[in-house]
Amino acid sequence: MTKILIVDDETDILDFLSYNLKKEGFDIYTCSDGKSAIQMAHQILPQLIILDIMMPEMDGVEVCRTLRTESEFDQTLIVFLTARAEDVSQISALDVGGDDYITKPIKPQVLISRVKALLRRQRPETDEHEQVVKIADLIIDRQKVSVMKGAELLELPKKEFELLWLLVSRPGKVFTREEIYTKIWGSDVIVGDRTIDVHIRKLREKIGPDNIKTLKGIGYKFDF
Amino acid sequence: MTKILIVDDETDILDFLSYNLKKEGFDIYTCSDGKSAIQMAHQILPQLIILDIMMPEMDGVEVCRTLRTESEFDQTLIVFLTARAEDVSQISALDVGGDDYITKPIKPQVLISRVKALLRRQRPETDEHEQVVKIADLIIDRQKVSVMKGAELLELPKKEFELLWLLVSRPGKVFTREEIYTKIWGSDVIVGDRTIDVHIRKLREKIGPDNIKTLKGIGYKFDF
């Protein structure tokens, strides 16, 4: 079931959103301030977080920024609630790692279709806790750290596996070198420019040359 | 898995309790004030709640009283944390519907045995894991702590057996060293870097070299 965490200091809005989304079959969690939101997010690990921008103490943008520094929330969708369409904070909100925003007053239909659209965009099979991804002619098992290519079993070394897992986590998405560095090596490790190329090459050697595409000057993506 | 909600305004204590209980395999949720505690309790529906009595705004006794008015929490165990054994609030705490109390300073052993005792009282029977596993050319019997390899009977020493049992409990899954440590030694025991290797080696000596696979930088798995 899709878990959604809603954060707003106004109880009315919390109730309103909860009601409408529960009706659609989502698993709703609520919370009324930024600090608890972060705590809860860690425990719930929701697929989507709806964040009011205007909140006392810690506002939505701040919460988002905090969550986005943690790799745990890489895949978590974050939607902002904002009072007026013209609000400048919308821009900074999306800058900070938000995926979308919804303006008040909220129409249930708009809310629901936005939420569904976002979730649809999200990788369908790889449900946060999902440990097996089937894509192209590959079955990638996170727990077994193994890849089946057709009937053949591949055992990739750690870095290669992580790289593949990253690319496959969002098929079609282009990962910049920067992203790949920070996610696989961590931002404090410094490695040369060719390191990623080499790993990409080894992956291609093993899983075939067609699935991993190079976009010159931009990055790599997994295509299928 | 048993869910435990811990409520305390002091982060140190929260961390301390979380750490010790997680180590025992409980599913831990935390929260630092009474109001959020009630909100979370509804969403998590934990089997047990550990409540600090002294908290700003809404104290533990108050939280307990509130929860006890709802039938949803009839079966929920509530344990109070209190600073001194003589604290009069203990009495009112238990009056109010608490199941037990623990006094600070908290000793991990006391904490754990209290919690387990309460849960044991609660839960009549837990169906244990399968006791005999047949895999590859092995028949592994948990109760007898013995392994048949073909027609040959092996009697493995405790640690070796536990390690084999762990690996075999999820064939194919890679267990990191970290996992192996915490599951077999417990995260508070410190053993050297080569200890696992040595046990793996002894296992391989006895059950044959092919079934236990090393994934460098990741861990070990049982393959078949």
Place this chain on the structure above:
DNA sequence: TGTAAAATTCACAATTTCTTAATGCCAAAA
């Protein structure tokens, strides 16, 4: 309390994986 088995440690050896550096290749820009 003595003793044997079990568990752990240690110092290296053996492997595997990762990174780099040098060079080639290609397409787009000058």
Place this chain on the structure above:
DNA sequence: TTTTGGCATTAAGAAATTGTGAATTTTACA
């Protein structure tokens, strides 16, 4: 056509990780 920027390829050696035999410490229990 030449230059240039960016990626691919390769092989080599660094670095990280695991394996091993023997020694040492612990533990279980007679």
